[in-house]
Amino acid sequence: MADKPTVALLGTGIMGSAMGRRLLRAPIALRAWNRTLEKAKPLAEQGAVLGATPADAVDGAQVIITMLRDGEAVLYAMNEAAPKLREGQIWAQMSTTGPQAVPAEVAFADKYGLTLVDAPVLGTKQPADQGQLVIIAAGPQAARPVLQPVFEVLGKKTLWVDDDATRAVASTLKLVANNWVIGLTNAVAETMALAKGAKVDPRLFLDAVEGGPLDVPYLRIKAKAILENDFEPSFALENATKDAALIAALAHECHVSLPVAEAMLARMRKAIEMGHGDEDVAATYFASFDS
Numbered sequence: 001m002a003d004k005p006t007v008a009l010l011g012t013g014i015m016g017s018a019m020g021r022r023l024l025r026a027p028i029a030l031r032a033w034n035r036t037l038e039k040a041k042p043l044a045e046q047g048a049v050l051g052a053t054p055a056d057a058v059d060g061a062q063v064i065i066t067m068l069r070d071g072e073a074v075l076y077a078m079n080e081a082a083p084k085l086r087e088g089q090i091w092a093q094m095s096t097t098g099p100q101a102v103p104a105e106v107a108f109a110d111k112y113g114l115t116l117v118d119a120p121v122l123g124t125k126q127p128a129d130q131g132q133l134v135i136i137a138a139g140p141q142a143a144r145p146v147l148q149p150v151f152e153v154l155g156k157k158t159l160w161v162d163d164d165a166t167r168a169v170a171s172t173l174k175l176v177a178n179n180w181v182i183g184l185t186n187a188v189a190e191t192m193a194l195a196k197g198a199k200v201d202p203r204l205f206l207d208a209v210e211g212g213p214l215d216v217p218y219l220r221i222k223a224k225a226i227l228e229n230d231f232e233p234s235f236a237l238e239n240a241t242k243d244a245a246l247i248a249a250l251a252h253e254c255h256v257s258l259p260v261a262e263a264m265l266a267r268m269r270k271a272i273e274m275g276h277g278d279e280d281v282a283a284t285y286f287a288s289f290d291s
């Protein structure tokens, strides 16, 4: 097995924290930074070296992972890291930024001599905790042996889709997959809302589809959240809505009509306006009701 590199993790939100825990358990030497330092402290208790700034965190690391909200946050953190970046570091950009942010990431990597690997992930908090993510990766062959021991710890599978990150194939595929995720979530939410409004026990709907081709694990997970009124976020509605907007923009750019995606974006924005942005994406359920 290849030697394990030292990893700098920028971003310890829901996903970054879970990924950090996995890396520490491997064990892989971890340096970490988060804008709100408090959220990174549990990783320090498990052995991570915390950086007060992104520059502190990336200092001496062979691999830099960014797991931040969006393209803007990623570039902010990398610019702050700039004083301690050094040529040849591998930058695995694992946040969902959409292909729209990739050109700026490529330009940044070129400027500092970093090897960019565009590597968004499928899977939410629990798969991240269990090392069961699917990593969709695009980047040069030379980076793969270094990343392999890291990706093996984080994911059950790495799907290498291109050897050139500049084409943004990985980030584009991630949005295609998230259109599916967001579609499923909204379908569950609307179906549960219809049952409630029409005064049919939603559990009867779940019983009706149980074990058949219409029964998918995601239905069970999101229906449970709705039934138990437990919207502790695995994937925050705010972040999912950020992705729904990226999907709508991508569709527009490539002249594909996605009226359902547009409608989902509108209902998710409505749920945010109703105050559910920090809750799980299943809280799009509330958009089906007036209050």
Ligand SMILES: NC(=O)c1ccc[n+]([C@@H]2O[C@H](COP(=O)([O-])OP(=O)(O)OC[C@H]3O[C@@H](n4cnc5c(N)ncnc54)[C@H](OP(=O)(O)O)[C@@H]3O)[C@@H](O)[C@H]2O)c1
Pocket (backbone or CB within 6 Å): 010, 011, 012, 013, 014, 015, 016, 034, 035, 036, 037, 039, 067, 068, 069, 070, 072, 073, 076, 077, 094, 095, 096, 097, 121, 122, 123, 124, 125, 234, 235, 236, 239, 240, 243
């Ligand atoms: N959760 C999922 O199911 C899931 C699955 C696959 C991919 N993703 C993607 O993975 C990324 C992280 O998701 P998450 O669920 O971990 O989100 P999260 O819990 O909301 O964490 C977001 C992270 O971004 C940081 N951040 C936000 N705005 C920032 C800014 N302007 N400058 C610097 N840092 C900023 C946050 O710092 P603070 O702590 O200071 O706010 C935090 O570290 C997102 O791109 C998301 O779309 C999420």
